[in-house]
Amino acid sequence: MKWICLYHSINAYITVIRFDYNTIKDKNSKRILQMLTNANRTIVHMDLDSFFVSVSRLDEPKLIGKPVIVGGSGDRGVVAACSYEARAYGVHSAMPIRMARKLCPDAIIVRGDFERYSYYSEMVTSIVREKVPVYEKSSIDEFYIDMSGMDRFYGCYDYATELRKSITKETGLPISFGLSQNKTVSKVATNEAKPNGQMQIDRGTEKTFLAPLSIKKIPMVGEKTYTLLRSMGVEKIVTLQLMPVELLQQVLGENGLVIWKKANGLDNSPVEPYSERKSISTEETFEQDTIDVTYLKALIVKMSEKLAFQLRSEKKLTACVSVKLRYSNFDTHTVQARIPYSSSDHTLISRAKELFEKLYERRMLVRLLGIRFSHLVGGGHQINLFDDSEEMINLYQAMDKMRMRYGDTAVQRAIGTDLVCRTFNPFNGQTLSPVPLTIKNEK
Numbered sequence: 155m156k157w158i159c160l161y162h163s164i165n166a167y168i169t170v171i172r173f174d175y176n177t178i179k180d181k182n183s184k185r186i187l188q189m190l191t192n193a194n195r196t197i198v199h200m201d202l203d204s205f206f207v208s209v210s211r212l213d214e215p216k217l218i219g220k221p222v223i224v225g226g227s228g229d230r231g232v233v234a235a236c237s238y239e240a241r242a243y244g245v246h247s248a249m250p251i252r253m254a255r256k257l258c259p260d261a262i263i264v265r266g267d268f269e270r271y272s273y274y275s276e277m278v279t280s281i282v283r284e285k286v287p288v289y290e291k292s293s294i295d296e297f298y299i300d301m302s303g304m305d306r307f308y309g310c311y312d313y314a315t316e317l318r319k320s321i322t323k324e325t326g327l328p329i330s331f332g333l334s335q336n337k338t339v340s341k342v343a344t345n346e347a348k349p350n351g352q353m354q355i356d357r358g359t360e361k362t363f364l365a366p367l368s369i370k371k372i373p374m375v376g377e378k379t380y381t382l383l384r385s386m387g388v389e390k391i392v393t394l395q396l397m398p399v400e401l402l403q404q405v406l407g408e409n410g411l412v413i414w415k416k417a418n419g420l421d422n423s424p425v426e427p428y429s430e431r432k433s434i435s436t437e438e439t440f441e442q443d444t445i446d447v448t449y450l451k452a453l454i455v456k457m458s459e460k461l462a463f464q465l466r467s468e469k470k471l472t473a474c475v476s477v478k479l480r481y482s483n484f485d486t487h488t489v490q491a492r493i494p495y496s497s498s499d500h501t502l503i504s505r506a507k508e509l510f511e512k513l514y515e516r517r518m519l520v521r522l523l524g525i526r527f528s529h530l531v532g533g534g535h536q537i538n539l540f541d542d543s544e545e546m547i548n549l550y551q552a553m554d555k556m557r558m559r560y561g562d563t564a565v566q567r568a569i570g571t572d573l574v575c576r577t578f579n580p581f582n583g584q585t586l587s588p589v590p591l592t593i594k595n596e597k
């Protein structure tokens with residue numbers, strides 16, 4: 155407890171430096187202060203090794219040592235995760251199962267079990283929560299931990315080693331970590347240490363560590379950027395380090411600067427403390443209270459669709475849906491349900507509708523309706539971790555492209571579009587307000 159307090163006071167001191175930094179105009183002083191604050195940071199990145207496969211192996215030990223693919227929807231599904239043995243055949247996540255089968259005919263395909271993954275993800279999160287003061291849960295199986303200042307009381311590397319050991323001991327799951335002065339270098343280090351390993355990158359050696367690695371290892375270099383850079387003859391990170399930043403900016407636009415910084419081991423981004431309460435929500439107070447169930451259900455669809463699009467735009471998944479209802483007498487009721495991590499309209503809409511049915515039992519006039527998605531985590535390509543088919547992913551990608559281009563009402567479910575046209579309640583003739591939805595982000 156004592157060291158946690160000391161840790162906080164040191165962090166407060168660093169925060170003061172950061173605050174001062176913002177008020178300083180002189181460029182040189184700014185640079186020096188920036189160096190000082192960065193030099194003080196110790197960031198650990200922890201990532202469970204092929205998490206879904208490892209959980210399946212806990213339940214079915216015969217899968218140990220075999221090429222395993224986790225995915226759903228039979229032949230039309232996509233690979234949600236795969237074991238290192240399957241990766242050796244070129245299988246990777248987000249690949250169609252059909253293709254994975256061709257590459258690795260011996261692979262054992264198992265269906266994902268969300269309940270188990272959620273259970274273990276929560277178990278690991280609670281161990282991390284207990285042992286460190288500031289952590290970010292960046293995805294279902296990945297954490298950033300800010301250990302800045304702890305070195306004075308306990309070696310950060312030793313502490314991270316202990317934490318890694320206790321996670322494996324208590325859950326049975328292999329996990330790896332990387333430690334350095336920033337998030338990017340630590341994440342690359344974790345990937346180099348995998349499977350089941352750990353690695354520290356000493357201050358000042360970040361560039362040397364990154365130099366010989368493939369540019370693919372830089373977080374955020376996706377397939378498109380990789381192909382573009384390869385066509386320019388860039389293969390290793392060292393080449394990016396030697397390139398003038400202006401050149402990269404010309405080729406990659408805004409991302410050029412970010413990638414150049416990452417290649418040079420520079421990253422100031424903070425560890426964003428994780429909170430299950432962090433959420434996105436929307437609600438609507440009606441100009442006139444309504445009892446029109448069809449209208450309310452259509453509004454549920456429209457709200458869920460809009461929030462789900464927001465999730466996908468931010469590359470996030472939710473694991474908890476809540477519906478709020480306020481009756482005309484101001485009685486307010488909320489009901490929530492845990493769900494498999496998802497950002498797909500069809501899952502979220504049907505769950506929100508179920509909750510609404512459960513909640514709206516009094517058949518009284520309704521004054522307000524709201525929806526909230528919480529327990530948010532990052533989740534790249536997935537929409538529904540294990541139920542996605544290629545068609546479904548393609549459909550969502552096409553719809554979202556249209557929304558980004560033409561606005562978020564460009565594509566909607568027919569039931570939701572009713573709300574734009576219908577301005578009166580067909581049962582009592584009362585005028586209804588149109589539905590301009592605004593989304594709230596809560597921390």
Ligand SMILES: [Mg+2]
Nearest residue numbers: 201202204295
């Ligand atoms: Mg992982």
